[in-house]
Amino acid sequence: MFLHRHATAALPRYTSYPPANRFAETDGREFTPWWLDGLKSTESLSLYLHVPFCAQLCWYCGCHTSVANDSARVDRFVGRLLREIALVAGRIGEPGDVCSIHFGGGTPTMMSPEAFAQVMRTLRDLFPVRADAEIAVEIDPRTLDAAHVAALAAGGVTRASLGVQDVDPEVQRAINRIQPTELVAQKIAALRSAGIGSINADLMYGLPGQTADHVRRSADTVSGLGVDRVAVFGYAHVPWFKKNQSAIDVTRLPGAQARFEQAEAASEYLVAAGYVDIGIDHFARPQDSLAVAARDGRLRRNFQGYTDDPADALIGFGPSSISAYPGGYAQNIPNVKQWSDAVDAGRLSARRGIAVTEDDRLRRAIVERVLCDGRVDLEAVAADFTRDPCAVGDAFERVAPLVADGLVRVDGWVIAATPAGRRYWRSLAACFDPELAPAKGRHSVAV
Ligand code: SF4
Structure with missing residues (x-):
């Protein structure tokens, strides 16, 4: 496989449709009440909690986070997080079943073990969390201690996601994240022996000084550690948006x-090691629920990437978190102080968002199928929305260059990436996005 001109196009990752850069600011009013009020008790929920603190900043980081210099600051944050959870639950009245809970950040284990236990208790008190709910936590192996592992296990965590990125010490120095492999191995063993059976490792390519060999060695290391899932993300250098990246x-x-070669190296290595290539950046053991969902055509895309979570709505807590309601998206204020002021005043903090139109809903479903399956039957998806597939006929003109380059095949209303187009699913998805402005360098590149 070789690099095409499409690989360098700047495209959204489409973790939502419309993508988050198209959300609009409100004039200071709360954004979400009518969507929360409209949630029915029959609608299942996913919950996302964003912890915006880390022990130190990795230079490549693109997340909303900052260094928490003292634990009292984190404790104050947790107090407000609990208030926000109560505020939202009170607003919904009778929430539907919770299928999944995801702690992200930042570093969720910056919360003390006691604080984590309290958050889980509050969630279970105020929301009907299903007994089989997936509870996932993003983990920085450098700061995970035995008390945290015990608290995660006691809280019912089912999946731990560890940031690894690259195992090479020189690459680690170039991104300000020194993390010996022995340490990662110890933490995985500790999580497993505490009963947290499913482990995900995050790797990256496109980092400073990184080569395809580095990526292969990192893939070899995490597969040797027996992780169930591997996510492989391309580094997006956007220092105008993320100041910490200026240090790169x-x-x-x-x-x-x-x-491109690094992305290919990760994929080839992991597939040869027995993982299933899922979507645009995930790999999973064949028996893992993500691989099963992909096989069954049930894979979904949300702000965490890929999921088999069937929930009707996602509610985000904490600064910068995004909620996805049937009616649209709403993002909490990213600034911790402003988010705190809103919660202290007993208000919801979402001030940015977008209502989804009928057309958005159809295009969202098409984009999701392309990014999950690499193909879409436009007629079938349109029928689900009682629409005519001609409603997205504008896409064919944008698909034509991909067809001409042998990356996509069109057969009636079925549009599918070819094997040569395996790394271009994002380019195909973007064809269904009529609002996509000519590349302005504000998105990450397609590969
Ligand atoms: S990459 Fe993870 S640990 Fe590093 S600064 Fe970002 S959120 Fe924190």
């Missing part, structure tokens, strides 16, 4: 061809 030595960043 841009002269050492791999070019487009090298990035």
Whole structure:
């Protein structure tokens, strides 16, 4: 497989449709009440909790986070998080069943073990959390201790996601994240022996000084550690948006061809090691629920990437978190102080968002199928919305260059990526997005 011109196009990741950069600001009013009020008790829920603190900043980081210099600050945050949970639950009245809970950030284990236990208790008190709910936590192996592991297990955590990125010490120095492999191995063993059976490892390509060999070695290491899932993300250098990335030595960043080879190296290695290539950036053991969902055509896309979570709505807590309601998306204020002021005043903090139109709903479903399956039957998806597939006929003109390059095949209303187009699913998804402005360098590149 070789690099096409499409690989360097700047495209959204489409963790939502419309993507988050199209959300609009309100004039200071709360954004979500009518969507929360409209949630029916029959609608199942997913909950996302964002903890915006880390012990130190990795230079590549693109998340909403900052260094928490004292634990009292984190404790004050947790107090407000509990208030926000109560506020939202009170507003819904009779929430539907919770299928999944995801703690992200930042570093969720910046919360003390006691604080984590209290958050889980509050969630279970105020929401009907299903007995088989997936409870996932993102983990920085460098700061995970035995008390945290015990608290996660006691709280019912089913999946731990560890940031690894690259195992090479020199690459780690170039991104300010020194993390010996022995440490990662110890933490995985501790999580497993506490009963947290499902482990995900995050890797990256496109990092400063990184080569395809580094990526292969990292893939070899995490598969050797027996992780169930591996996510492989391309580094997006956006220092105008993320100041901490200014510390990255841009002269050492791999070019487009090298990035492409690194993405290919990760995929080839992991597939050879027995993982199933899922969507645009995930790999899972064949028996893992994500791989099963992909086989059954049940894979979904949300702000955490890929999921088999069937929930009707996702509610976000904490600064910057995004909620996805049947009627639209709403994002909490990212600034911790402003989010705190809103919660202290007993108000919801979402001030950005977008209502989804009928057309958005159809395009969202199409984009989701492309990013999950690499193909879409436009007629079948349109029928689900009692629409005519001609409603998205504008896409064919944008698909044509991908067809001409042998990356996509069109057969009637069925549009599918070819094997050569395996790394271009994002490019195909973007064809269904009529609002996509000509590349302005504000999104990450397609590969
Ligand atoms: S990559 Fe993870 S641990 Fe590093 S600063 Fe970002 S959120 Fe924190």
